[in-house]
Amino acid sequence: PLEMAKITQKNFYRQLKQTGNAYAWKNKLETYNPNYYKWTQWFFLKLFKAGLAYQKEAPANFCPSCKTVLADEQVIQGKCERCGAEIEIKFLKQWFFKITQYAPRLLRNLEKLDWSLKVKIAQKNWIGKSEGAEIDFRLFLPQVKRFVILHGKGASPKDNFYLWLKSELKKAGFEVEVPKLPNSFEPNDVKQTEYVLKNCNLDENTIVLGHSFGGIVALRLLEKGIKLKGLILVATPRTDKFLDHKKRPSVSTALKKGFNFKIIKENCRNILLLYDLKDDVVPLSDGESFAKELSAQLIKAIGQKPHFRFKKEPEVLNICLPSIKIFTTRIDTIFGATFLVLSPFYELIRKNDLAILPEAKEYIKETLKKTKKEIKDEKTGVFSGLYAINPATNKKIPIWISDYVLASYGTGAIMAVPAHDQRDFEFAKKYNLPILQVIQVPDLNNEKNILDKAYEGEGILINSAQFNGLKSQKAKEKILNWLKEKGVAQKAVSYHLRDWLISRQRYWGPPIPIIYCDKCGTVPVPEKDLPIKLPYIKNFKPLGTGKSPLANYPKFYKTKCPICKGLARRETDVLDTFLDSAWYFLRYPSANNKNLPWDKKITKKWLPVDMYIGGAEHSVLHLMYARFISMVLYDLGFVDFEEPFKKFRAHGLLISQGAKMSKSKGNVVNPDEYIKKYGADTLRMYLMFLGPFEQGGDFRDEGIVGIWRFLNRVWQLVQEIKIQDQKLKNKNSKLDKLMHQTIKKVTEDIENLQYNTAISQLMIYQNTLQENLKILSLKHIKTLLLLLAPFAPHISEELYQVLKAKAQNQKSKQFKSIFEQKWPKYDSKLIREDAFKLVIQINGKTRDVIEAKTGLSETEAKELALKSPKIKKW
RNA sequence: GCCCGGGUGGCGGAAUUGGCAUACGCGCAAGACUUAAAAUCUUGUGCCAUCUCGAUGGCUUGAGGGUUCGAGUCCCUCCCCGGGCACCA
Numbered sequence: 001p002l003e004m005a006k007i008t009q010k011n012f013y014r015q016l017k018q019t020g021n022a023y024a025w026k027n028k029l030e031t032y033n034p035n036y037y038k039w040t041q042w043f044f045l046k047l048f049k050a051g052l053a054y055q056k057e058a059p060a061n062f063c064p065s066c067k068t069v070l071a072d073e074q075v076i077q078g079k080c081e082r083c084g085a086e087i088e089i090k091f092l093k094q095w096f097f098k099i100t101q102y103a104p105r106l107l108r109n110l111e112k113l114d115w116s117l118k119v120k121i122a123q124k125n126w127i128g129k130s131e132g133a134e135i136d137f138r139l140f141l142p143q144v145k146r147f148v149i150l151h152g153k154g155a156s157p158k159d160n161f162y163l164w165l166k167s168e169l170k171k172a173g174f175e176v177e178v179p180k181l182p183n184s185f186e187p188n189d190v191k192q193t194e195y196v197l198k199n200c201n202l203d204e205n206t207i208v209l210g211h212s213f214g215g216i217v218a219l220r221l222l223e224k225g226i227k228l229k230g231l232i233l234v235a236t237p238r239t240d241k242f243l244d245h246k247k248r249p250s251v252s253t254a255l256k257k258g259f260n261f262k263i264i265k266e267n268c269r270n271i272l273l274l275y276d277l278k279d280d281v282v283p284l285s286d287g288e289s290f291a292k293e294l295s296a297q298l299i300k301a302i303g304q305k306p307h308f309r310f311k312k313e314p315e316v317l318n319i320c321l322p323s324i325k326i327f328t329t330r331i332d333t334i335f336g337a338t339f340l341v342l343s344p345f346y347e348l349i350r351k352n353d354l355a356i357l358p359e360a361k362e363y364i365k366e367t368l369k370k371t372k373k374e375i376k377d378e379k380t381g382v383f384s385g386l387y388a389i390n391p392a393t394n395k396k397i398p399i400w401i402s403d404y405v406l407a408s409y410g411t412g413a414i415m416a417v418p419a420h421d422q423r424d425f426e427f428a429k430k431y432n433l434p435i436l437q438v439i440q441v442p443d444l445n446n447e448k449n450i451l452d453k454a455y456e457g458e459g460i461l462i463n464s465a466q467f468n469g470l471k472s473q474k475a476k477e478k479i480l481n482w483l484k485e486k487g488v489a490q491k492a493v494s495y496h497l498r499d500w501l502i503s504r505q506r507y508w509g510p511p512i513p514i515i516y517c518d519k520c521g522t523v524p525v526p527e528k529d530l531p532i533k534l535p536y537i538k539n540f541k542p543l544g545t546g547k548s549p550l551a552n553y554p555k556f557y558k559t560k561c562p563i564c565k566g567l568a569r570r571e572t573d574v575l576d577t578f579l580d581s582a583w584y585f586l587r588y589p590s591a592n593n594k595n596l597p598w599d600k601k602i603t604k605k606w607l608p609v610d611m612y613i614g615g616a617e618h619s620v621l622h623l624m625y626a627r628f629i630s631m632v633l634y635d636l637g638f639v640d641f642e643e644p645f646k647k648f649r650a651h652g653l654l655i656s657q658g659a660k661m662s663k664s665k666g667n668v669v670n671p672d673e674y675i676k677k678y679g680a681d682t683l684r685m686y687l688m689f690l691g692p693f694e695q696g697g698d699f700r701d702e703g704i705v706g707i708w709r710f711l712n713r714v715w716q717l718v719q720e721i722k723i724q725d726q727k728l729k730n731k732n733s734k735l736d737k738l739m740h741q742t743i744k745k746v747t748e749d750i751e752n753l754q755y756n757t758a759i760s761q762l763m764i765y766q767n768t769l770q771e772n773l774k775i776l777s778l779k780h781i782k783t784l785l786l787l788l789a790p791f792a793p794h795i796s797e798e799l800y801q802v803l804k805a806k807a808q809n810q811k812s813k814q815f816k817s818i819f820e821q822k823w824p825k826y827d828s829k830l831i832r833e834d835a836f837k838l839v840i841q842i843n844g845k846t847r848d849v850i851e852a853k854t855g856l857s858e859t860e861a862k863e864l865a866l867k868s869p870k871i872k873k874w
Numbered sequence: 875g876c877c878c879g880g881g882u883g884g885c886g887g888a889a890u891u892g893g894c895a896u897a898c899g900c901g902c903a904a905g906a907c908u909u910a911a912a913a914u915c916u917u918g919u920g921c922c923a924u925c926u927c928g929a930u931g932g933c934u935u936g937a938g939g940g941u942u943c944g945a946g947u948c949c950c951u952c953c954c955c956g957g958g959c960a961c962c963a
Binding site for chain 2: 076077078117118121122124125126128130132326327328329330341375376379402403404405406408409410414415416417421422423424426494495496616617619620653655689690691692694695696697698700702703704705706707709710712716756757759760761762763764767837839841842846849
């Protein structure tokens with residue numbers, strides 16, 4: 001790629017120069033240059049340190065042909081933005097930028113921007129804000145009747161979260177016991193176990209929750225042969241390694257006996273472990289070792305207080321009464337929610353070993369083999385084996401798993417309301433799930449409102465208990481408040497925008513500056529070590545193993561940990577090259593600065609960009625990324641503007657033979673051929689003359705000779721003209737008027753990107769000059785050349801030199817360039833017409849047109865009109 | 875399905891606020907130059923009628939309706955083309 005880039009860029013630069021584009025060539029840059037991508041990597045580090053770059057395991061768009069993952073924006077209609085292959089969903093660990101954190105601002109700022117409406121709307125839709133609610137649907141726990149909570153060392157039933165948890169569980173309809181265990185300060189697990197056996201009601205409908213030392217007691221109960229429905233260990237020690245173990249001889253003694261895990265597992269099949277990441281008493285590793293021995297699910301969380309010692313610990317309640325959070329914009333239809341649907345990638349299913357059916361597990365595996373298109377084409381799903389409780393109706397509803405629910409939107413779970421959502425309707429029909437109508441269909445006389453498809457509109461509520469008769473809008477508000485009071489719902493906003501996936505398993509891109517060390521974890525490369533150069537390797541083809549080709553080069557990835565200096569491994573994925581282009585405008589003015597990404601003073605002078613012109617295809621790609629990066633840099637104090645481009649205009653796309661130009665279609669129009677035949681000026685001017693700049697169209701060369709002829713006539717004009725005596729000056733007011741009108745029109749049209757009409761005005765002007773060849777003065781022709789210069793720079797410059805030589809009596813001399821002359825100004829007094837055409841219409845039809853002098857009064861104009869002989873018969 | 879553009883001569887396209895629709899260019903036709911062709915220049919060129927043959931009348935901006943003295947332009951309904959997004963709950 002490096003060699004190829006150098007060849008293609010050479011040709012690219014040649015063509016840009018040849019077409020007469022006046023760029024500041026001193027300030028050019030190439031993003032593959034280590035001097036440039038050094039700073040791209042530097043951004044990554046800045047974002048990483050600001051908590052805006054993170055790694056996560058998530059379903060990602062994977063292109064099987066490019067063999068890399070892609071960002072959401074880079075999937076166009078289910079296909080790869082680069083190669084067009086059908087995208088698959090793979091569950092992989094990748095790096096992301098938290099662009100979603102900026103979603104509200106990216107949306108809000110749009111209003112202030114002077115951008116093509118098209119692009120603003122595209123961005124708005126892509127960010128896709130929806131307002132609604134998040135609602136908790138509690139899981140239905142079959143056969144569970146009773147909770148027994150065992151407190152820890154030195155505690156009593158009144159301490160920590162016990163009282164609160166007891167009341168919450170009671171509210172949910174369970175029996176709860178919290179025994180006061182004997183000798184709490186110097187507890188003996190044998191004695192406490194005996195106490196529980198004697199005093200508590202334990203059976204196969206009971207879940208025991210043990211907190212800290214209470215967990216050891218719980219395990220002993222199972223060892224004794226007690227069978228339980230479930231066991232929850234909250235921060236229970238496995239080893240006596242915790243900080244002040246010397247002060248806890250009782251715990252050490254209890255642990256020394258060890259556990260009979262085999263019997264424990266036999267007596268209880270549902271075991272969940274909850275450990276606090278910031279625990280200052282029991283290390284997380286205890287939870288990990290328990291999880292291994294008990295083959296149980298370990299949930300890592302952060303307690304309100306370390307070791308879960310606060311009065312309210314929602315994480316603990318969540319374990320006892322797991323619930324599924326859904327997002328909806330139609331809370332008014334909640335009484336019609338007859339089932340829940342989870343995405344196959346829903347966190348709970350993946351991470352918690354809920355009692356889901358084997359066929360559901362199989363389904364999740366199968367989903368990973370499908371392409372996006374296959375998923376879309378047919379709705380499939382499977383019953384999970386679980387049930388939830390609809391918080392509005394308190395009814396038990398089944399939980400299904402289906403890939404028609406996206407993991408990456410909302411919470412990854414939905415309440416299905418088949419009567420009022422077409423997708424849910426189709427799903428319910430296919431799998432024979434109940435459909436309950438809760439909104440009246442207007443204009444339907446039939447009282448039963450039988451539905452053969454979902455009614456998705458709003459209306460009056462039915463089958464919704466106390467909310468019957470309300471209109472959707474009002475009902476949304478009331479139901480939300482009702483569920484809020486119950487503590488199971490809250491207002492929520494969801495965005496369509498996803499975090500920006502920036503890892504690529506390609507070769508060509510800046511390596512992600514991260515080092516993995518067994519001891520120190522994920523370590524950012526120190527800034528002084530940048531750039532991490534992309535090595536020159538022979539086999540750069542993608543591997544298809546989910547890893548970058550760099551993963552085959554130990555020379556690249558073997559490194560030392562910057563912290564402990566031990567052996568470590570570099571990240572081998574590279575950064576999305578869209579990140580390179582997300583900040584290049586900042587680099588242009590300071591392109592030659594070796595020590596900084598940009599010079600503060602120069603940046604202040606030149607940026608933000610006044611006017612930016614590009615393709616609309618970058619609406620949600622480059623333009624969104626660049627805005628995000630600018631906002632981050634602003635927040636971090638590196639630049640003093642949030643928005644990089646004040647004004648943006650999208651040029652139209654020129655297509656060829658009815659399709660986008662592409663090498664594979666063989667319909668590429670090569671400018672070189674036209675330059676060879678007609679010259680660069682003709683080509684560039686023809687492109688401008690073709691049609692409205694912002695519209696684009698099919699490229700045909702049928703009219704190109706028109707421009708060629710026009711430029712030839714201008715050429716002839718300058719050759720033929722004889723510079724007159726100054727006497728003739730100002731004699732021809734008609735020509736002067738046209739000249740000033742032309743200056744005005746061309747100036748304004750250029751500013752509005754209406755090049756086609758500017759050129760047509762130049763043609764009119766040129767034609768008139770030709771007709772009045774004998775009475776032309778220098779200014780007329782000079783103005784023509786000045787106005788023509790931006791369109792046809794080469795010929796204008798040459799003719800300008802000829803003209804100057806003529807004007808100064810043929811002395812051959814090098815004159816200043818036309819591009820150093822001032823742009824002509826028009827005199828608005830001279831533009832005003834002194835005559836106008838008085839159009840006489842009768843019943844909207846033109847019956848006569850009379851030449852009239854300006855400044856007539858209404859009566860005078862009427863009189864004049866009535867004199868027209870033609871109107872008499874009308 | 876939703877959201878943007880757009881639909882005007884044979885073609886690319888013009889048309890400030892509603893006020894001569896078709897500017898400018900291509901193409902085409904006739905003429906000039908030429909032995910001839912190309913190039914160049916000049917003139918003409920929306921469609922349909924009518925006749926006394928250079929005028930007169932009518933029609934025309936995707937379709938239909940409306941507002942107005944007057945609509946390519948404003949309002950309503952619909953059709954077609956291009957682009958974007960799309961199980962987004």
